[in-house]
Amino acid sequence: xxxxxxxxxxxxxxxxxxxxxxxxxxxxxxxxxxxxxxxxxxxxxxxxxxxxxxxxxxxxxxxxxxxxxxxxxxxxxxxxxxxxxxxxxxxxxxxxxxxxxxxxxxxxxxxxxxxxxxxxxxxxxxxxxxxxxxxxxxxxxxxxxxxxxxxxxxxxxxxxxxxxxxxxxxxxxxxxxxxxxxxxxxxxxxxxxxxxxxxxxxxxxxxxxxxxxxxxxxxxxxxxxxxxxxxxxxxxxxxxxxxxxxxxxxxxxxxxxxxxxxxxxxxxxxxxxxxxxxxxxxxxxxxxxxxxxxxxxxxxxxxxxxxxxxxxxxxxxxxxxxxxxxxxxxxxxxxxxxxxxxxxxxxxxxxxxxxxxxxxxxxxxxxxxxxxx
Numbered sequence: 001x002x003x004x005x006x007x008x009x010x011x012x013x014x015x016x017x018x019x020x021x022x023x024x025x026x027x028x029x030x031x032x033x034x035x036x037x038x039x040x041x042x043x044x045x046x047x048x049x050x051x052x053x054x055x056x057x058x059x060x061x062x063x064x065x066x067x068x069x070x071x072x073x074x075x076x077x078x079x080x081x082x083x084x085x086x087x088x089x090x091x092x093x094x095x096x097x098x099x100x101x102x103x104x105x106x107x108x109x110x111x112x113x114x115x116x117x118x119x120x121x122x123x124x125x126x127x128x129x130x131x132x133x134x135x136x137x138x139x140x141x142x143x144x145x146x147x148x149x150x151x152x153x154x155x156x157x158x159x160x161x162x163x164x165x166x167x168x169x170x171x172x173x174x175x176x177x178x179x180x181x182x183x184x185x186x187x188x189x190x191x192x193x194x195x196x197x198x199x200x201x202x203x204x205x206x207x208x209x210x211x212x213x214x215x216x217x218x219x220x221x222x223x224x225x226x227x228x229x230x231x232x233x234x235x236x237x238x239x240x241x242x243x244x245x246x247x248x249x250x251x252x253x254x255x256x257x258x259x260x261x262x263x264x265x266x267x268x269x270x271x272x273x274x275x276x277x278x279x280x281x282x283x284x285x286x287x288x289x290x291x292x293x294x295x296x297x298x299x300x301x302x303x304x305x306x307x308x309x310x311x312x313x314x315x316x317x318x319x320x321x322x323x324x325x326x327x328x329x330x331x332x333x334x335x336x337x338x339x340x341x342x343x344x345x346x347x348x349x350x351x352x353x354x355x356x357x358x359x360x361x362x363x364x365x366x367x368x369x370x371x372x373x
Contacts (some may be wrong), residue, residue, distance in 0.1 A: 006226040014247050015130035021252035022259045022351075029260035041257050042339075051257045055334055058250045060208055060222040065242045067226020068235070075155055075231060087295055087304040088150035089344070094294025095151070095322050096121040096158050099286030106278035113275050116336040118162045119346060120282025120353065122328035125152035126251070127354070131362055139365050140314065143307030148318050151291065160223050161327050167335040168216045175214035179221075182207035187226035190240050195232050200225065217335060251327060258330045261347040270348060279329070279349025284356045287323035292316050317364030323357025325350055 027039045042049045048056075074080060099120035106111040132140045132148055169330040185203050194200075204225035229235045270276060292315060298304040306315065333346035 003361060006314045008204055008360065015126045017248050018126055018355065021255040022326075024171065025256045025258075025260040029262050030264060034260070034262065038259065041260075049339075051339060052129075055331070056212065056218040057273070059219050059254055059331070062246050062250050062254070063219040063222030064204075064226045065222075065239070065246050066160070067223040068242075069226075070139070070153055071227050071229070072120070073150075074233065084146075085150060085154075087248040087298055087307070088147050089154050090298045091147070091255050091291040091295040091319065091322075092151045092154035092158065094290035095123065095155065095287050095319070096290070097207070098290030098293075099282035102286040103278035103282040106281065107272040109163070110274060112337075113278075113342070114341075116275060116279075116333060116346065117222060118159070119164065119326060119329050119336065119350065120279050120286060121155075122159050122178065122325045122332060123152050123155045123287070124324045124326035124328060124354070125149075125156065126247070127324045127326055128152060128361075130323050131324075131358060132318065132365070135362070135365050139368050140318070141307060141309035143315055144310040144318055147307045147310075147315075148321065150315050151322065154253055155322075156328070159332070163217055163332070163335065164220055167332070169214040171252050172213055174208050176216070176243045177233050179207055179214055179216075181209035183228070184212060185222060186225065190228060190230050193254050195230060195235075197235060198228075198367050200229055254327065254331070258334060258343075259347055259351065261344060261351065263343065266348060270345060275345040276349040276352070279325075279346065280353040280356070282351030283323040283329070283350070284360075285324075287357065288320040288360070291319035291322045295319070311368060313364060314368045317361050317368060320357050320363075320364060321361035323361070324354045325357075326354045329354070 028034060041051045045053060100117045103117050103120050104114060107116070129145075129152070130150060132145050137145075182203050184199060186207070189199055191202070204221065207225060208218055208221040211221040229238075234250070295304075295315065296312075299306055329350045330346065332342065333350065337343055337346060
């Protein structure tokens with residue numbers, strides 16, 4: 001039991017609850033229980049569906065953790081050292097721009113479909129890091145694992161900016177003003193040296209309520225709160241206390257609510273749909289080519305070096321793992337299309353592109369040490 005618990009808390013095991021929830025959602029969606037599960041997920045609670053509260057409520061905690069981790073990396077971590085971040089930043093930008101361009105090429109004649117251009121631009125850090133961790137340091141040197149971690153952090157930061165700018169509804173001026181006041185109070189608490197967590201969390205809850213009504217996506221309140229929290233012992237406890245809730249409850253619930261694809265409903269028309277083709281091509285082709293191409297260009301130009309101990313094949317394998325979009329890709333898909341008919345196309349594209357990327361990345365890294373697989 002202790003060994004199993006230790007595995008679940010490792011990088012390799014952290015993706016197990018997410019994977020289990022996804023498989024369960026697919027199994028139930030394709031069983032006689034499918035309609036009952038779908039009905040339960042769409043039950044209205046305070047005028048919003050259960051799925052809505054998961055996506056706009058619980059996921060705020062996920063984004064709070066993302067915000068805290070990004071701030072720590074910028075202040076005292078890997079993103080604080082320019083010499084260490086040039087290569088993963090280049091890779092992240094390549095892995096954002098090329099998939100978006102590929103998706104746009106497939107959906108250019110359909111303005112509604114084109115709104116999902118950012119779906120294949122995201123990397124799921126839990127799945128990608130789990131594959132790297134499972135293969136061990138011989139096949140993935142520590143420097144290359146750090147490259148992937150930093151790339152994923154930059155990718156998350158870019159996704160936050162994209163959501164804030166491009167995926168907002170009609171804006172409420174009053175709600176935005178009140179949200180701005182909450183942010184001012186959070187900054188003032190920081191400047192005044194307040195180090196107790198409770199005042200920040202109370203104002204953060206009010207911020208979430210204001211952002212929820214503002215037209216800007218509510219999860220961004222979590223990111224802002226994470227950026228505003230000071231570094232210190234109280235908040236280190238919070239940062240270390242949140243991951244179990246996020247990894248074992250919140251993200252699996254999100255996956256369960258958003259990946260229940262009815263496989264019996266898949267037909268040839270869906271497989272040819274520009275949204276599906278754009279997502280699959282963006283994740284499987286755009287991500288690996290964009291990440292590897294941008295990183296290789298920087299190395300060949302002499303502006304950066306390969307991570308210590310890494311080969312070009314290993315770098316390409318990690319770039320392929322960057323095509324595992326899953327959590328953030330599904331999340332952006334719900335922002336672009338809501339829970340309408342196109343959500344099934346998003347689910348099919350994200351699941352297919354992520355599985356292909358995971359398989360290729362694992363295969364390339366599995367043979368990278370020169371030993372037989």
